[in-house]
Amino acid sequence: xxxxxxxxxxxxxxxxxxxxxxxxxxxxxxxxxxxxxxxxxxxxxxxxxxxxxxxxxxxxxxxxxxxxxxxxxxxxxxxxxxxxxxxxxxxxxxxxxxxxxxxxxxxxxxxxxxxxxxxxxxxxxxxxxxxxxxxxxxxxxxxxxxxxxxxxxxxxxxxxxxxxxxxxxxxxxxxxxxxxxxxxxxxxxxxxxxxxxxxxxxxxxxxxxxxxxxxxxxxxxxxxxxxxxxxxxxxxxxxxxxxxxxxxxxxxxxxxxxxxxxxxxxxxxxxxxxxxxxxxxxxxxxxxxxxxxxxxxxxxxxxxxxxxxxxxxxxxxxxxxxxxxxxxxxxxxxxxxxxxxxxxxxxxxxxxxxxxxxxxxxxxxxxxxxxxxxxx
Numbered sequence: 034x035x036x037x038x039x040x041x042x043x044x045x046x047x048x049x050x051x052x053x054x055x056x057x058x059x060x061x062x063x064x065x066x067x068x069x070x071x072x073x074x075x076x077x078x079x080x081x082x083x084x085x086x087x088x089x090x091x092x093x094x095x096x097x098x099x100x101x102x103x104x105x106x107x108x109x110x111x112x113x114x115x116x117x118x119x120x121x122x123x124x125x126x127x128x129x130x131x132x133x134x135x136x137x138x139x140x141x142x143x144x145x146x147x148x149x150x151x152x153x154x155x156x157x158x159x160x161x162x163x164x165x166x167x168x169x170x171x172x173x174x175x176x177x178x179x180x181x182x183x184x185x186x187x188x189x190x191x192x193x194x195x196x197x198x199x200x201x202x203x204x205x206x207x208x209x210x211x212x213x214x215x216x217x218x219x220x221x222x223x224x225x226x227x228x229x230x231x232x233x234x235x236x237x238x239x240x241x242x243x244x245x246x247x248x249x250x251x252x253x254x255x256x257x258x259x260x261x262x263x264x265x266x267x268x269x270x271x272x273x274x275x276x277x278x279x280x281x282x283x284x285x286x287x288x289x290x291x292x293x294x295x296x297x298x299x300x301x302x303x304x305x306x307x308x309x310x311x312x313x314x315x316x317x318x319x320x321x322x323x324x325x326x327x328x329x330x331x332x333x334x335x336x337x338x339x340x341x342x343x344x345x346x347x348x349x350x351x352x353x354x355x356x357x358x359x360x361x362x363x364x365x366x367x368x369x370x371x372x373x374x375x376x377x378x379x380x381x382x383x384x385x386x387x388x389x390x391x392x393x394x395x396x397x398x399x400x401x402x403x404x405x406x407x408x409x
Contacts, residue, residue: 035105041168048161058151070359089132097127113187139352241393251388265374272367304350322396347382
């Protein structure tokens, strides 16, 4: 595990500092790195979008790889490193939001889109991102909870509560709680208001507090922003022929009419179908949980897992916009800038992802259990 993580770290650095692609047209030449593309968004008054792209594609993957490398190298030497608990919790958080694989698809779509505008020259950054995507797929397949179990038996700094924890206490028949972060199972303590995991320090709860209410709040905000996200331009094209506004739907039409129906279908599904289905699915899940419905709990659980899986792929269009804005900089010939629709759409994606994380799927099964309690 340490070897593949170290390789991923070096590949990650190459991908960040080498250009991804270069465009040549009419004697002009432009190239872009991921950091450079984010910088362009920032200077065009799209600071929020730039910050989100930086967070999902650079900062969080770097946190995951750096923390995993530090922890695995220490465990390989038979030592539980300082900060072990916080680092593994950071890995879990970064893994939920990192989107390198979505970025890679966005890069490929951008390249295909640019072939109709200019000569495309592939740069080392593209190959680095391709290799990084494969290496991260291997890294992500490794469950961090295994590292928790390994670290538990090694010498090193520990939390005070962890030193006092005894597994024998679980045999007393008290209700049990499983930590959502490290997986440790503990007895429920009714004498304390807030119970924290003895191993990692995460706050424990039988159900997410006010899960349905928070889900509805983020869902409603996303539904409101979805309207301007589709109606407002996501990009402006300034060329010798004038100014042209591009919406998400016009981007789908562009690929369809330019002989790339496959790419048109991918963008249509990721940017239009998936957000609508996510909104509808989460509304159904929240409504049935609020009513304590017994209707098809297995199918609703599967639906929730699908929503969790596809949620990140809606960022595809934002990544395409980020790279396109950075590449099409041909002075008087053509310049593309980001529009307000990109900000609204980015907010929709983030809000729906937060809504799905706020929903507690265990609420689906509470009405089935005769001893279940109401936690909404």
